[in-house]
Amino acid sequence: LKSNLAGKTIFAPVPNHPPRLADTGSVEGKWVLHVDLDQFIAAVEVLRHPELRGRPVVVGGDGDPAKRGVVATASYEAREYGVHSGLALRTAAKRLPPDAVFLPVDRAAYEAVSERVMDVLRASGALVEVLGWDEAFLALPPEAPRDDAPEELARSLRESVLEETQLSCSVGIGENKLQAKIATGFAKPGSGEPAGVFRLTSANWYEVLGARPTDALWGIGAKTSKKLAGLGISTVLQLARASPDELAAVFGPMTGPWLVMLGRGIGDREVDPSPYVAKGHGKEETFQVNISSWDSVRDEVVRITGLLAADLAASDPERPVARVVVKVRYAPFITETHGVALDELTLAEAALAALDRFTGRRPVRLLGVRAEFG
DNA sequence: TCTGGGGTCCTAGGACCC
């Protein structure tokens, strides 16, 4: 959607009351559902370690809270202590009681369970667009009967996921992906709503979200929210009433108008069930101790490139790599990237050529190598 | 909050070309 915005006149004049969307499709029964597993990673771990149920569980890094790393998922019990994803593991350890459990990230296990969940969703007959391990958008195929309220489908999805995988999920219902995605947040346990299902449409968009801060929207994070606040735009309703042109001048020709659309609850409705095709793959590592010697930096780049090459050989052996990008994060958390076209070079040669573009020789905290496909 | 690792997309500036 965003990539189609430039130069288009998609905006009605800014109204002086809460703008109402034109009816965007509920009449046709074209609902979008968003399914999101509850505390997915922690739930998978509790399933295979039942003795952990009810205890604060934190999954992240290699499971050692003394090391550099962040929380990937915290169980609801851990969240009670202010522990949330993105928090440094060491900080999490300080906040949690001694009976808290720290576990390493086990990607393969989560991928396997995720596959089963997505299969259950597909078995409903809906189109399923996978969004990650624990999320998906669903749409009824066009030929499906559409007399059922979407809540019926939502409830039956929750039931079958629970039955087949023992995992609970929340479901958001909307007229587009944006609405459905945000609706799920109101369906989550502890959100004050019953039943794990919430419907957010043009009919209740401003009632539910109008007074909320702009970062309640999917696509607006801390930086953009702050920048908007500097323009006097703090709430979703204020964003909805903002001028697309003025925001274009500040945020760029596509992002500016797109932000206003977010504020108005306008979004993409197309659910794309085609398999995910990566644009590239990368491998990066934060070192437990910063690296000061540039010779060691070179050695580490070669080593990480080897790991990446093995990943590529396993996942995309046939796809030609067009470009290699090296990322260096210096000790004060300043990150730079440099890339080179692969051409006739090997992956390692290209990575070293990219590394040669770096002139800083300060201590390094992270190195990354990324291959982009042609 | 001493800040992971895997990604995606957009922006802006410079190179280059006509």
Add this chain to the structure above:
DNA sequence: TCTGGGGTCCTAGGACCC
């Protein structure tokens, strides 16, 4: 040759998401 304007490609950085 004192100097336009537009298009496209490449690159680095930024922001966001899970």
